[in-house]
Every structure is written in structure tokens, then in C-alpha cells.
Amino acid sequence: MSKRPTDTELEILRVLWASGPSTVRGVHDVLSQDRNLGYTTVLKMLQVMHEKGLVVRDTSQRSHIYTPVESEKTVQGSLIADLVDRAFSGSPSRLVMAALSERPADPEELAAIRALLDDLEES
Amino acid sequence: MSKRPTDTELEILRVLWASGPSTVRGVHDVLSQDRNLGYTTVLKMLQVMHEKGLVVRDTSQRSHIYTPVESEKTVQGSLIADLVDRAFSGSPSRLVMAALSERPADPEELAAIRALLDDLEES
DNA sequence: TCCGATCAACGAAAACTTTCGTATGTCTGT
DNA sequence: ACAGACATACGAAAGTTTTCGTTGATCGGA
Numbered sequence: 001m002s003k004r005p006t007d008t009e010l011e012i013l014r015v016l017w018a019s020g021p022s023t024v025r026g027v028h029d030v031l032s033q034d035r036n037l038g039y040t041t042v043l044k045m046l047q048v049m050h051e052k053g054l055v056v057r058d059t060s061q062r063s064h065i066y067t068p069v070e071s072e073k074t075v076q077g078s079l080i081a082d083l084v085d086r087a088f089s090g091s092p093s094r095l096v097m098a099a100l101s102e103r104p105a106d107p108e109e110l111a112a113i114r115a116l117l118d119d120l121e122e123s
Numbered sequence: 124m125s126k127r128p129t130d131t132e133l134e135i136l137r138v139l140w141a142s143g144p145s146t147v148r149g150v151h152d153v154l155s156q157d158r159n160l161g162y163t164t165v166l167k168m169l170q171v172m173h174e175k176g177l178v179v180r181d182t183s184q185r186s187h188i189y190t191p192v193e194s195e196k197t198v199q200g201s202l203i204a205d206l207v208d209r210a211f212s213g214s215p216s217r218l219v220m221a222a223l224s225e226r227p228a229d230p231e232e233l234a235a236i237r238a239l240l241d242d243l244e245e246s
Numbered sequence: 247t248c249c250g251a252t253c254a255a256c257g258a259a260a261a262c263t264t265t266c267g268t269a270t271g272t273c274t275g276t
Numbered sequence: 277a278c279a280g281a282c283a284t285a286c287g288a289a290a291g292t293t294t295t296c297g298t299t300g301a302t303c304g305g306a
Contacts, residue, residue, distance in 0.1 A: 006264085007209065007264095008263075008264065010209055010210060023283095024283080025282085025283085037265085038266050038267090039266090039282095040265085040284095040285095041264070043284070043285085044264085044265075044266080044285090044286090045264080047286095048263085048264095059284095062272065062273075062282085062284085063283065063284095064283085064284080075210070076210055076211065076218075077224075077225050080206075080225050081225060083202060083206055084222070084225075087133060087198070092222050092223070092226045092228060093228040093232035093233075093236060095199075095203070096222050096223060096228075096236055097235065098196070099203050099207070099215050099218050099222070100215070100219060100236075100243060102200050102215060103204075103207075103215045105215060105216045105219075105243070107244070112216065112220065113219055113223075113240065116223055116224070117223070117236065117240075120223060120228070121233060129292085129293060130293090130294095131294065132293090146253095147254085148252085160295085161295070161297090162252095163255095163295085163296055163298095164295050166253085167295075167296080168293095170256095171294095185254085186252085186253065187254075
């Protein structure tokens with residue numbers, strides 16, 4: 001099935017999720033704020049991602065418009081599932097506990113997590 | 124600094140964590156149960172991992188013995204930190220919530236998570 | 247002591263990822 | 277209509293990861 005996106009692919013997907021469907025230039029503008037990256041590099045990446053089926057594109061205009069195929073939540077879910085498989089023996093709760101120990105979350109976040117736990121226990 | 128281990132490197136680390144310090148043959152035996160992998164492939168991987176500083180080795184015997192440099196917990200922590208950065212805008216709690224929603228944990232696990240939350244809130 | 251099994255080392259091929267230069271076509275304003 | 281700006285496509289180089297064949301050394305048993 002679908003492999004997980006590579007590092008740069010994920011970077012680009014994040015721009016698309018945040019900005020909505022975008023042209024190569026749009027993605028490049030955002031990415032260039034943080035790091036040096038040629039325009040054609042982004043173009044090539046998006047072409048590759050299109051071949052892989054990670055994005056679809058509208059070519060009716062001269063500047064093509066790229067849209068992610070999967071939602072952010074979906075990809076986050078598969079990245080987690082992938083990491084759980086590769087590093088946590090398939091146990092999501094072990095990952096959760098490791099993540100909680102890793103960096104202290106502020107009280108507000110902890111409350112949100114508790115609320116989610118309550119939800120999960122009801123069903 | 125240190126990049127995250129690649130997929131195969133992580134697979135090998137997991138064997139070392141589970142079995143303790145091992146020879147190439149030991150690692151290969153475990154890995155071959157699940158997938159096809161030549162002996163010299165594992166050897167080469169361990170040599171590369173040694174160059175990268177992921178493992179140390181004892182060469183006093185003919186069969187060298189490899190030991191991970193970092194503990195499983197440490198690597199799990201950096202993998203999580205890495206994923207949080209790359210896919211969750213640096214917010215661990217978002218990853219936690221996504222992980223909890225991903226697969227239903229059984230009640231026992233949920234209780235363990237609650238206990239951990241209690242601990243975190245005390246300090 | 248000789249043979250087969252086992253080992254580490256090395257090099258290189260294949261696959262994948264990331265990067266960008268160049269070619270070429272199209273649009274816009276003067 | 278022309279020039280400059282801007283777009284896609286293509287190919288290829290460089291880096292990384294994964295895989296394994298071959299070579300030569302060493303060990304252990306017949």
C-alpha cells in the first residue's frame with residue numbers, strides 16, 4: 001500500500017494543509033521562509049508526489065494547483081501507526097506514555113487529554 | 124546532531140534491545156524469521172551503524188558482539204520528538220490525542236495512562 | 247593436517263530521496 | 277510584436293539506504 005511520505009514530502013504536505021490547495025510558487029514562498037530551496041526543487045517534488053498519488057492537481061490553468069489526497073488527520077494517523085509498529089511493538093498506549101513523559105504538557109493540554117480518555121471509556 | 128535511525132537500523136536495534144548484546148548471526152537469526160535478509164546484509168548494516176556511532180562492538184572474540192549505544196527509551200523519545208516536530212507542529216499533546224484516537228486501547232492501558240497523568244500533574 | 251563451516255571486510259550495485267540546471271512554452275505590458 | 281517574467285517538463289547529479297557477492301582469514305572436527 002502507500003508508504004509514508006518522506007521528510008520533504010511531509011514538509012510540503014504541511015504547507016498544503018495549512019494554506020489549502022496551492023501552486024508551486026505558493027508552496028515555495030512558504031518553504032523559502034525557513035530554508036533555502038530552489039523553485040524547481042519544489043516543482044519536482046510536487047511532480048514526484050503527484051506520480052506517487054500523494055497529491056492531485058488541477059492543470060486547467062497555466063499555474064497548476066496541487067491538493068493533498070489525504071487529510072492531515074489521516075496522514076498523522078498513519079505516521080503514528082507506522083511508528084507504533086516500528087518502535088513500540090504495536091502498542092499505541094506505550095507510545096502515548098512515552099510521549100507524555102517526553103515533554104511536560106501544560107495543565108490545559110492535560111485536561112484535554114483527560115477529556116478524551118473519558119470519551120474513549122464511555123464507548 | 125544524530126539523525127534518527129533508518130528503518131532497517133531500527134529493526135536491528137530492536138533485536139539488540141530485546142536479545143541483549145548479540146553477534147551478527149544472532150541478529151540475523153531473529154530477523155530471518157520475519158523476512159528474507161542475507162547474512163552479509165546484516166553484517167554490513169551493523170558495520171555502518173558502528174561507523175555512525177549507533178552501536179559499539181567487542182572485537183575480542185572472532186564473532187564480534189554488538190551493543191546499542193542508546194537505550195530503547197532514549198531512542199523512542201527522539202523518534203517521538205522528531206515526529207512531533209515534523210507532523211504535529213511541535214505539540215506533543217496533539218500527538219498523544221491522535222494516538223489515542225487511532226486505535227482503541229483496552230481499559231487496563233487507559234488506566235495506566237490516567238495514572239501517568241496524575242503523576243505529571245503532581246509535579 | 248586437511249576440509250568444510252563460519253567469520254569480518256570490502257566494494258559495488260540497486261533503489262530511493264533531494265536538489266537543481268536547462269530547455270521550452272506562455273503570458274503581459276510597452 | 278518583442279522582451280522579460282514566469283510556468284512546466286525533463287534529465288541528471290549527489291546523497292543516502294539497502295542489499296549482497298566475493299575474498300580471505302580462522303576455527304573445529306574427521
